[in-house]
Amino acid sequence: MPEIRYYEAVSQALAEEMTRDPRVFVLGEDVGLVGGTFRATEGLMAEFGARRVRDTPIAEAGIIGVAMGAAMTGLRPVAELMTLNFGIVAMDQIINHVSKARYMFGGQAQLPLVIRAAAGGGTQKGAQHSHSIESWFVNAPGIRVVMPSTPYDLKGLLKTAIRSEDPVLFIEHEMLYNSKGEVPDGEVLLPFGVADVKRAGRDVTIVAWSKMVHEALRAAELLAHEGIEAEVIDLRTLDPLDRDTILRSVLRTRRAVVAEEGWRTVGVGAEIASQIHEALFYELEAPVQRVAAADVPTPYAANLEKLALPDAQRIVEAVLKITL
Amino acid sequence: MTIAAADQITMYRNMVLIRRFEEGVAEAYADGFIGGFTHLYIGQEAVATGAITALNHDDYAIGTYRVHAHALVRGSTARSLMAELYGRATGVCKGKGGSMHFFDAQHYFLGGYGIVGGNLPIGVGVALSMQMQSRDAVVMNFFGDGASNQGVFHEALNMAKLWNLPVIFVCENNFYGIGTDVRTSSSFNEIHKKAQGYGIPGHVVNGMDVLAVREKCEELVRFARQGGGPVLLEARCYRYQGHSMTDAGKYRSVAEAELWKKRDPIPRLAKSMLEAGIVDAARLEAVQAEANEVVTDAMRFAEASPWPAPEALYQDVYAEDASA
Ligand SMILES: Cc1ncc(C[n+]2csc(CCOP(=O)(O)OP(=O)(O)O)c2C)c(N)n1
Numbered sequence: 001m002p003e004i005r006y007y008e009a010v011s012q013a014l015a016e017e018m019t020r021d022p023r024v025f026v027l028g029e030d031v032g033l034v035g036g037t038f039r040a041t042e043g044l045m046a047e048f049g050a051r052r053v054r055d056t057p058i059a060e061a062g063i064i065g066v067a068m069g070a071a072m073t074g075l076r077p078v079a080e081l082m083t084l085n086f087g088i089v090a091m092d093q094i095i096n097h098v099s100k101a102r103y104m105f106g107g108q109a110q111l112p113l114v115i116r117a118a119a120g121g122g123t124q125k126g127a128q129h130s131h132s133i134e135s136w137f138v139n140a141p142g143i144r145v146v147m148p149s150t151p152y153d154l155k156g157l158l159k160t161a162i163r164s165e166d167p168v169l170f171i172e173h174e175m176l177y178n179s180k181g182e183v184p185d186g187e188v189l190l191p192f193g194v195a196d197v198k199r200a201g202r203d204v205t206i207v208a209w210s211k212m213v214h215e216a217l218r219a220a221e222l223l224a225h226e227g228i229e230a231e232v233i234d235l236r237t238l239d240p241l242d243r244d245t246i247l248r249s250v251l252r253t254r255r256a257v258v259a260e261e262g263w264r265t266v267g268v269g270a271e272i273a274s275q276i277h278e279a280l281f282y283e284l285e286a287p288v289q290r291v292a293a294a295d296v297p298t299p300y301a302a303n304l305e306k307l308a309l310p311d312a313q314r315i316v317e318a319v320l321k322i323t324l
Numbered sequence: 325m326t327i328a329a330a331d332q333i334t335m336y337r338n339m340v341l342i343r344r345f346e347e348g349v350a351e352a353y354a355d356g357f358i359g360g361f362t363h364l365y366i367g368q369e370a371v372a373t374g375a376i377t378a379l380n381h382d383d384y385a386i387g388t389y390r391v392h393a394h395a396l397v398r399g400s401t402a403r404s405l406m407a408e409l410y411g412r413a414t415g416v417c418k419g420k421g422g423s424m425h426f427f428d429a430q431h432y433f434l435g436g437y438g439i440v441g442g443n444l445p446i447g448v449g450v451a452l453s454m455q456m457q458s459r460d461a462v463v464m465n466f467f468g469d470g471a472s473n474q475g476v477f478h479e480a481l482n483m484a485k486l487w488n489l490p491v492i493f494v495c496e497n498n499f500y501g502i503g504t505d506v507r508t509s510s511s512f513n514e515i516h517k518k519a520q521g522y523g524i525p526g527h528v529v530n531g532m533d534v535l536a537v538r539e540k541c542e543e544l545v546r547f548a549r550q551g552g553g554p555v556l557l558e559a560r561c562y563r564y565q566g567h568s569m570t571d572a573g574k575y576r577s578v579a580e581a582e583l584w585k586k587r588d589p590i591p592r593l594a595k596s597m598l599e600a601g602i603v604d605a606a607r608l609e610a611v612q613a614e615a616n617e618v619v620t621d622a623m624r625f626a627e628a629s630p631w632p633a634p635e636a637l638y639q640d641v642y643a644e645d646a647s648a
Contacts, residue, residue, distance in 0.1 A: 034503035034575055057473035057509040058440045058501050086439065089474070124359030124411070126422040128438035296641050300422030301411030302359060303631045 001182040009151035009183055010040035013158035018048050024162055027054040028080030037082050038118055038177045060086050064093035071113035084117035085131050098167045099142035111167045120173040120211055121309055127297035132262035137169050138238045144168040145238040149213035151181035153236055156190030173211040193240035201231035204255040204319050207246055207272055209235040212259045219315035228323050238268055247279050254285040257318045264292035286322035291315050327535055329602040335377055335534050337611050339369040339590050342393040344615040345402055348623055353569045358409045362423040363390040367564035370589035371496050372397050374537025378545050386434040386447040387466035389424035399431040402622035412629035419632045441474030448480045451489035462490040462548045470501025472515050481522040484554035492544050493556040502567045503575040519556035531561030532587040
């Protein structure tokens with residue numbers, strides 16, 4: 001199987017879906033001529049023209065609203081928010097409008113709309129450019145939230161997102177764009193709501209998504225040296241959430257750690273830990289542990305940023321706390 | 325109106341310091357001392373210099389993520405800014421802000437914001453505060469051509485005019501928002517005329533000519549201070565570098581960049597001061613040497629400065645937090 005990069009998986013998925021379905025079009029800041037800040041839309045404008053690969057002004061609320069209007073009337077827009085940090089500017093459109101329209105209008109409004117955005121910290125971009133705020137969106141009903149960790153998952157999930165009848169927030173991790181992985185030529189479609197066991201193990205379940213999957217896998221390597229076999233579950237989609245895979249695994253391992261890059265308080269990890277406790281309290285050997293970012297705006301200084309953000313070592317510590 | 329010889333020399337000193345500072349930043353970035361996003365100001369020196377030197381010491385300035393120059397002209401020391409870029413405890417924001425988030429309360433510089441357009445209503449609020457407290461200070465609110473397409477630009481201008489606030493909007497029109505030409509992103513790209521839609525006088529000035537910028541700004545500051553209400557100045561200029569340190573700027577032609585470099589504001593002022601007999605060549609060289617020294621010293625200072633203490637991670641999140 002050919003190896004491609006995460007960002008290339010984006011353009012492959014987009015190109016294939018645009019070829020398949022003339023209703024699909026792409027819009028966003030610098031997506032066309034420049035080919036995307038992270039090269040994810042490179043080549044698309046040359047292939048599909050400026051009508052279907054639209055450079056927009058720096059106007060995030062406008063971009064999302066425009067995409068919503070187009071989606072309600074027969075098109076399938078893929079709107080790129082250069083990064084999710086700027087998507088906060090469009091929060092009103094996303095939450096007040098996009099996520100509610102189908103329900104609020106009694107099922108009459110169809111919103112086959114994808115919002116792609118890069119997110120994540122770890123490169124000293126400071127407090128306003130390092131957000132992992134998926135919890136804000138998972139908290140809101142009506143919008144799917146997808147966070148792939150590998151090029152393969154990305155391609156398969158993005159194609160599914162584009163074909164979905166629901167609005168989908170598709171969050172890519174900034175630090176994964178150059179990572180490589182095997183992706184078969186041709187059609188790859190992955191269903192939403194199906195987690196992937198990225199490593200099997202019997203002693204503890206580590207639940208992660210996006211970049212934290214890689215930290216979890218590193219942690220599992222380290223733990224293996226200690227004789228602890230960790231199972232690493234990549235959720236891939238946070239909404240819908242694959243509760244069954246999580247619970248089945250934890251029922252076997254009887255221990256769980258949830259690792260996320262977002263803030264700890266009211267994070268997705270809190271929700272998952274709570275669900276595990278609700279379902280499996282009497283099966284657990286220890287309370288579910290959460291690994292997350294420090295509850296502070298991400299600092300710029302390299303040493304402080306490292307302290308603020310979770311990593312493999314933190315996951316190892318959390319696991320050791322409940323396995324020793 | 326002519327500008328006093330001493331003021332011209334001050335402006336020359338500022339522009340040379342900015343240029344040298346930014347060159348030092350580029351070196352330090354290449355050497356790995358500075359991380360994250362760093363946006364250089366080389367080429368635009370005349371705008372911050374001409375505009376900010378027209379302010380009183382207790383007038384306010386506020387800007388975007390490209391504000392090294394604005395902070396320097398406002399009076400922040402090269403040491404405190406360079407140390408911030410190095411992420412050190414001695415930085416102007418204790419290493420927590422970084423390049424995009426300078427803030428220097430002592431010098432009436434209110435930031436440094438990474439979200440395009442985000443500073444615009446904030447600056448209007450500062451002006452409202454001046455008016456409500458009957459202080460006669462004005463606010464200089466910097467932004468780029470790209471920011472004029474954000475919703476908040478329109479909200480800010482409308483409120484500023486509605487309440488007749490002493491704010492001078494300074495658009496640094498360098499014709500690009502990252503890789504997008506202003507003609508591609510603005511349906512109407514004479515930004516000074518956008519102000520007219522709100523009943524705000526709009527002016528345009530050659531942003532490569534520091535004397536012209538200064539003269540215009542003196543006039544606008546006087547107007548705003550005397551209760552004339554908000555004004556907008558569009559300064560047409562050019563950034564020589566890519567958008568940020570990680571952008572090679574391939575979307576612009578070499579010929580275009582060369583054309584603008586011929587209009588470089590620094591030799592332009594040097595020439596006019598020499599012709600007017602305000603300075604001699606030796607004096608100009610001394611200014612250059614001094615800037616060199618200041619920046620070299622700042623870099624040494626930054627490198628020798630301590631990292632923020634680990635406890636700083638949780639300091640300054642809330643008012644009651646112990647401060648470093
Ligand atoms: C709300 C928001 N959207 C997108 C970005 C990414 N971004 C950073 S700078 C920039 C271009 C801004 O151009 P302009 O306002 O003209 O300022 P200039 O960089 O030319 O000084 C963009 C799109 C951002 N920081 N904030």
